[in-house]
Amino acid sequence: MTTNPASSAADDGLDRRRFLGAVFGTSALLTLFTVGQTFWPLRKLALLAPRRPDVGPQGFPVNRTAAAAGVSESSMSPDYRLTVTGRVSEALSFDVDQLRALPQHSAVLPIACVEGWSTTQRWTGVRVRDLLTMAGAAPDARVRVESLQQRRSYRTSDVNPWQAHDPDTLLALDVNDEPLAPDHGYPLRLIGPNRPGVMQTKWVTRVVVR
Amino acid sequence: MKLPAVLDRPPFREGSFTSPLHDERVAAILGIALGISFTVCFATGLFSHLAQNPTDWFRLPSRPAGLYRVTQGLHVATGIASIPLLLAKLWVVYPKLFSWPPFESTAHLVARISLLPLIGGGLFMLFTGLANINLWYPWAFNFRATHYWAAWITMGALVVHIGAKYTTTRRVLGRRVLGRQVSGRQVSGRRTSRRQQ
Numbered sequence: 001m002t003t004n005p006a007s008s009a010a011d012d013g014l015d016r017r018r019f020l021g022a023v024f025g026t027s028a029l030l031t032l033f034t035v036g037q038t039f040w041p042l043r044k045l046a047l048l049a050p051r052r053p054d055v056g057p058q059g060f061p062v063n064r065t066a067a068a069a070g071v072s073e074s075s076m077s078p079d080y081r082l083t084v085t086g087r088v089s090e091a092l093s094f095d096v097d098q099l100r101a102l103p104q105h106s107a108v109l110p111i112a113c114v115e116g117w118s119t120t121q122r123w124t125g126v127r128v129r130d131l132l133t134m135a136g137a138a139p140d141a142r143v144r145v146e147s148l149q150q151r152r153s154y155r156t157s158d159v160n161p162w163q164a165h166d167p168d169t170l171l172a173l174d175v176n177d178e179p180l181a182p183d184h185g186y187p188l189r190l191i192g193p194n195r196p197g198v199m200q201t202k203w204v205t206r207v208v209v210r
Numbered sequence: 211m212k213l214p215a216v217l218d219r220p221p222f223r224e225g226s227f228t229s230p231l232h233d234e235r236v237a238a239i240l241g242i243a244l245g246i247s248f249t250v251c252f253a254t255g256l257f258s259h260l261a262q263n264p265t266d267w268f269r270l271p272s273r274p275a276g277l278y279r280v281t282q283g284l285h286v287a288t289g290i291a292s293i294p295l296l297l298a299k300l301w302v303v304y305p306k307l308f309s310w311p312p313f314e315s316t317a318h319l320v321a322r323i324s325l326l327p328l329i330g331g332g333l334f335m336l337f338t339g340l341a342n343i344n345l346w347y348p349w350a351f352n353f354r355a356t357h358y359w360a361a362w363i364t365m366g367a368l369v370v371h372i373g374a375k376y377t378t379t380r381r382v383l384g385r386r387v388l389g390r391q392v393s394g395r396q397v398s399g400r401r402t403s404r405r406q407q
Contacts, residue, residue: 012230026294038283112279115343116286166272193275
């Protein structure tokens with residue numbers, strides 16, 4: 001507070017510039033110490049961010065673990081199957097070995113979480129469009145993938161025709177040439193270009209064509 | 211207008227706020243920064259909403275592959291960057307709460323009422339967003355739906371506020387150098403007689 005009547009307008013101007021500098025500086029520092037959660041070169045500075053993009057199983061973060069989703073047993077069960085059903089000419093069913101016997105493709109794609117963190121990994125698995133072709137789905141088919149998890153939000157996600165026919169939209173078995181960790185969606189997760197992280201559904205067990 | 215006797219004391223009495231930082235130019239500069247950050251945050255948030263809730267006229271393309279990463283990174287970053295800007299702005303202008311008379315015209319009354327959804331909405335958006343990125347939900351309502359609709363209310367109030375403050379902002383930022391004016395106006399709208407003594 002400036003109560004000295006001798007204080008000049010120039011001093012007040014200096015106060016204002018310093019105040020604005022402090023406010024914008026605080027804003028800039030907050031950004032600097034959080035943006036590393038999605039901007040890889042600054043990841044080591046992400047001290048104030050909830051997550052660092054290089055910390056977690058297989059070197060990247062997890063929002064919902066297999067235990068939290070209640071799929072610890074079902075995802076590891078020998079009874080696990082991926083089924084392709086709905087508006088198809090031939091319903092399909094695969095166990096994990098059969099999925100691995102299908103043509104495999106790799107794509108380097110980010111998971112971009114709605115909470116602001118992101119991480120780029122190399123994913124390998126079966127193209128969604130190959131599965132649709134095998135099942136005889138129509139070219140304009142819309143697809144819904146369903147997770148093993150029984151409750152809570154984001155159990156399913158929709159894949160529109162543009163996404164479904166993108167050659168990089170995969171049902172991934174591997175990340176960086178290792179099978180997915182349980183918390184990353186073992187045995188199978190959806191990963192596609194330009195999708196919100198919550199729609200990169202983990203523990204996928206069913207593809208419904210509509 | 212003369213203050214009623216019962217209110218003739220701080221913080222209502224003229225000259226109760228003596229800091230030169232309660233200044234229209236400071237408020238205008240912070241306001242412009244917040245206008246930009248809230249607009250970017252709203253646009254990227256709307257994109258994220260549409261990505262998760264496609265409509266007849268919007269369907270998420272699969273390319274560019276990293277688009278959502280950029281828009282959502284911007285959404286969270288502009289939200290976080292807005293926190294100190296909004297707190298500072300509220301502190302700069304809060305003496306206006308005690309200005310007398312409470313309103314001078316119908317337009318002034320509408321502008322003041324629109325501050326309720328603007329300030330309440332702005333604080334609500336930043337708090338719920340910050341809690342959400344920490345996966346902390348200390349409330350009973352659905353985060354996504356509430357954050358979405360509160361954004362429309364906040365941005366509607368922001369449009370009204372920009373309209374109400376456009377002339378003032380042009381006037382106070384038209385001057386050349388911050389602080390060079392001999393007789394500035396404090397945000398209460400009263401002349402700062404202190405500097406003219």
